Amino acid sequence: MPEVLSITGLTAGYGPLRVLHEIDFNVEEGERVGLVGLNGHGKTTLFRAVSHLVGWQSGSIKLNGEEIGGTRSLGPGRRTSGIVRKGLAMTPQGDAIFPGLTVRQHLDCGAYSRLAWRERRRRRDTVMDIFPPLRKLEDALVGKLSGGERRMVSVGRALMVEASLYLVDEPSLGLAPKISASVIEALFSLPTEGRAMVIAEQNVALLTGRVDRMIGMHAGRLRGDVGHVGLE
Amino acid sequence: MDILGTIIHGLNLAAIYGLMAIGISILWSSVGMINMAHGATFAVSGYAAWIVAGAAKPLIAAAFGKTLMAKLAMAGVTVGAGTLAGALFGAIIYLLAFLPIHDKPNFAVRSLIVTLAINLATVQILLWFFGPRQRGLPKLFGFGKFEILGVPIRYDQAGAILSTAIILGLVLFWLRVSRKGLEIRAMMQNPEGAVLSGISVRWTALPVTMLTGALAGLAAILLSQTIFVSPTAGALPLIKGLTIALLGGLGSVPGAVAGAVVIGFLEATVGALPFLGQRYVLFAQFLFIITVLIIRPRGLGGLLDETRE
Numbered sequence: 001m002p003e004v005l006s007i008t009g010l011t012a013g014y015g016p017l018r019v020l021h022e023i024d025f026n027v028e029e030g031e032r033v034g035l036v037g038l039n040g041h042g043k044t045t046l047f048r049a050v051s052h053l054v055g056w057q058s059g060s061i062k063l064n065g066e067e068i069g070g071t072r073s074l075g076p077g078r079r080t081s082g083i084v085r086k087g088l089a090m091t092p093q094g095d096a097i098f099p100g101l102t103v104r105q106h107l108d109c110g111a112y113s114r115l116a117w118r119e120r121r122r123r124r125d126t127v128m129d130i131f132p133p134l135r136k137l138e139d140a141l142v143g144k145l146s147g148g149e150r151r152m153v154s155v156g157r158a159l160m161v162e163a164s165l166y167l168v169d170e171p172s173l174g175l176a177p178k179i180s181a182s183v184i185e186a187l188f189s190l191p192t193e194g195r196a197m198v199i200a201e202q203n204v205a206l207l208t209g210r211v212d213r214m215i216g217m218h219a220g221r222l223r224g225d226v227g228h229v230g231l232e
Numbered sequence: 233m234d235i236l237g238t239i240i241h242g243l244n245l246a247a248i249y250g251l252m253a254i255g256i257s258i259l260w261s262s263v264g265m266i267n268m269a270h271g272a273t274f275a276v277s278g279y280a281a282w283i284v285a286g287a288a289k290p291l292i293a294a295a296f297g298k299t300l301m302a303k304l305a306m307a308g309v310t311v312g313a314g315t316l317a318g319a320l321f322g323a324i325i326y327l328l329a330f331l332p333i334h335d336k337p338n339f340a341v342r343s344l345i346v347t348l349a350i351n352l353a354t355v356q357i358l359l360w361f362f363g364p365r366q367r368g369l370p371k372l373f374g375f376g377k378f379e380i381l382g383v384p385i386r387y388d389q390a391g392a393i394l395s396t397a398i399i400l401g402l403v404l405f406w407l408r409v410s411r412k413g414l415e416i417r418a419m420m421q422n423p424e425g426a427v428l429s430g431i432s433v434r435w436t437a438l439p440v441t442m443l444t445g446a447l448a449g450l451a452a453i454l455l456s457q458t459i460f461v462s463p464t465a466g467a468l469p470l471i472k473g474l475t476i477a478l479l480g481g482l483g484s485v486p487g488a489v490a491g492a493v494v495i496g497f498l499e500a501t502v503g504a505l506p507f508l509g510q511r512y513v514l515f516a517q518f519l520f521i522i523t524v525l526i527i528r529p530r531g532l533g534g535l536l537d538e539t540r541e
Contacts, residue, residue, distance in 0.1 A: 051428065077427050078335045084430035096425030098418050109418045109429040117411065157429065 001028040003065070004165050004196040005050070010059035012049040019045040021220045023059070027165070030192045034207035035200040037217030043200040044093050046217070047167045051090050052079040063087060064164055089163035093170050093200075095154035099143025103134055106142050106153050110160030120160070127156040130186045148179040155183060159190070166190075166197040172206055180206065236383040238500045244389040244458075246496025247396035251451035252473025253480065253488040254400065255444030261420040261483030263437045264340055265330060269347040270448050270473060271466030272354035273321045277449030278461035279358060280317030282367045285310045289370075307372040311453055318449020322441040325350060330437050351470075358463035366460030369453065388457035399450060403443070404485065416440055420483065472517075479521045484533025491532050495520075 005027040013019040019042050027033055037043050048054040050061055052069065061069045068083050084090075089110075098106050107127055111120040128135045131152040137145065142153055155171060168187060172180030184206050187199065201207055207214060216223040252270060259267050288309045296302035329346040333339055373391035377384045407413035415436050419426040427433060451469060452461070459465070476495050480487030495517055502508050502516045525531065 053424065053427075077424070077433070080427040081430050081432040084428060090428050092424065092428065096422055096428050098421040098425060100421050101414075101417065105414055105417075108414060109426070109431070112411075112415065112418075112429045112431055157425075161430070 001030055003027065004029050004031075004063070005198075006062040006065075007050070008060050010046075010049060010056055010061060012045060012054055012056035012059075014045075014054065018057070019054075019220050020049060020056075023220075023222055025215075025222060027196045027198060029164070029194065029196055031196045031213070032188070032192065032211045033196070033198045034204075034211040034214040035198055035217055036202065036204050036207070036214060037200075038202065041217050042220040043217050044169055045220075047090060047092070047169050047198075047200060050083075050165075050167060051088060052083055053077055053092075084161075087164035088167065089158040089161055089165070090167040091155050091158045091169060091171070093173060095150050096157070097142055097150055097154060099141065101142055102139050103142060103145075103153055104138045107134075107156055107160055110157035112161075123160045127159050130159065130189060131156055148175050148183075151175060151179075151183055152186075155187065164195050166195060168197065168199045170200055170202065172201060172203050184210075234504070236381075238504045239497070240383060240385050240389055240393075241504075242497035242500035243393050243493075244496070245499050246493045247393045248451050248455045249469065249472045249476055249496060250400065250489055250492030251396055251447045251454070252469050253476035253492050254403075254485055255447040256473050256477040257480060257483055257485060257488040258416075258420070259440060259444045260477065262416050262440050263330060263334075263419075263433075264423070265343040265347070266340065266474075267325065267329075267347050267441075267444070268344060268470070269321075269325050269329070269350040269354065270444070271470030272351040273318050273325070273445050273448040274452045274455075274466035274469050275358055275461070275463055276321045276354060277314040277318040277445075277452040278369070278456050278465055279362060279367070280449075281310045281314035281369055281453055281456070282461050284313035285370050303374065306370050310370055310372060311450070314453040315446040315449040318452070319442040319446040321449075322443070322445020323438065325445070326438050326441040330441065331434065334433065334437070351466075355463050355466075362463065364463065366462045368460055369456040372453070372457060392454040392457065395450075395454065399447075400489070403447070407485075412436075412439060471514075475517065475521050479524055479531050481531030481533025484531070487531055487533025494532070 003026050005025070007023055007025040010020055010023040011018060023046065035043050035046070045054055049056050056069060060067060063083065063086055066086065068079065068086060098109065101109070104124065107124050108120050111117050111123050133149060134152055134156060137149060142150065145153065151171065155168065158166065158168070171183045171187065175183065180203070187197065188210055190197070199207060199211070252274070256267060256270055259265055285306065288306070292302050292305045292309070296305060325347060328350060329343050333342045333346065336342060371388065373387040375387065377386045379385070407417055415431050418429060418431060419433065419436050423433065455469065472495065476491040477488055479495065480491035498517055498520055499513050502513050503510045508516070
């Protein structure tokens with residue numbers, strides 16, 4: 001299978017602070033990967049480095065074989081929209097919410113890129129099949145929704161586009177177990193052809209047996225298995 | 233004190249300040265820039281309208297004579313030149329104060345300094361070219377007044393109030409329904425979420441700076457119906473616009489509209505009170521704004537906001 005994401009020797013962090021050290025990480029098409037680790041060990045920073053919300057100091061990140069970073073120092077976020085258009089869909093930790101938009105407009109934002117805008121109605125329908133509670137809330141302001149509904153909107157926004165790589169950061173964070181299980185369930189209901197998904201989680205049990213492989217993250221480095229990261 | 237007359241005067245001021253304040257507010261919340269050059273945009277638009285109107289006058293007179301058509305053509309040319317100049321100056325601000333520094337640390341402070349510099353430089357350039365003399369713009373709405381329920385309303389007052397209401401209505405409608413509008417609103421509410429949706433900050437900032445510049449240009453044309461165009465004419469509208477945007481809770485469009493109405497009425501009332509008068513207007517406004525911000529730090533926008541963060 002071709003590689004969707006290929007990271008080699010990535011070192012990244014915030015200003016002088018190094019959070020990720022020499023990361024090598026590959027994800028193949030059709031794969032579902034669980035990235036587990038405690039708070040503060042670099043899961044979110046890795047996702048944010050891939051989407052260029054965090055600048056990186058050295059290394060290379062390739063999306064579908066194409067270099068998406070380069071090493072020239074540009075302000076964080078400058079390349080993000082371009083990377084998204086190249087096939088990245090990311091749900092950041094704590095949800096990217098537009099509180100003053102309705103659920104429908106919020107989902108439309110996800111179909112913003114490429115040709116997706118023309119078929120946003122159909123895509124919205126698909127997302128609402130995945131998250132049925134959203135159907136009734138179509139005209140509600142996102143800022144008035146509950147935490148679980150916001151998570152559905154946030155994840156749904158990322159699902160509006162035909163991406164090749166989905167990065168989902170802690171989909172269970174702050175949700176009741178039943179609701180987080182349904183969000184994870186919805187993520188796994190997506191077909192795997194032509195796409196890959198990486199889910200960062202602290203709740204190993206939610207992913208066990210459902211992802212193709214699980215990688216532990218500890219102190220800014222990847223560990224081959226989960227046993228080393230202190231979650232079990 | 234003539235209460236109804238004061239209300240009309242207040243609405244007139246609210247319309248003009250509102251155009252400035254909404255521009256400042258939208259630009260702050262979507263692009264993250266406090267545009268101190270908004271006053272320069274105001275003055276440049278006034279001069280552009282004055283030059284174009286002066287050049288077009290003989291042509292229009294030759295084509296239409298002294299008919300109603302001539303008046304309409306003159307008004308169209310003046311408003312068009314003013315708003316177009318405002319939009320173009322907005323694009324210059326984008327090129328100088330946004331594009332080179334928008335991804336650098338402390339962009340908000342840097343852009344504040346750069347736009348302040350643009351403002352000062354532009355005023356000096358205008359002084360150099362045109363001198364301090366005041367210029368009058370053609371009267372768009374003609375001279376005279378009419379009465380509604382016994383209240384005399386000058387044509388220019390009615391014109392300013394109506395045209396502002398229509399233009400602002402159109403802009404807000406466009407923000408609500410168009411794809412570009414959705415893009416701008418997404419960026420106003422969550423810049424990080426917007427870039428993660430594939431919205432490019434650089435390409436969205438250009439129409440925003442041009443739109444807010446055009447609004448300042450329109451404000452310049454409307455205010456120049458009452459006062460004259462001069463190099464420093466933008467200073468007071470800039471201060472009023474900034475304070476109203478702050479009062480409305482920077483970034484809230486409904487807050488800015490409410491703030492403009494409140495400040496417009498306050499100015500009209502203080503100016504009309506026999507024992508206070510015009511010279512206490514700014515004093516009273518700042519006192520009011522400080523008091524509101526102490527009690528409601530998020531400004532009026534916080535009261536109008538029905539969602540939570």
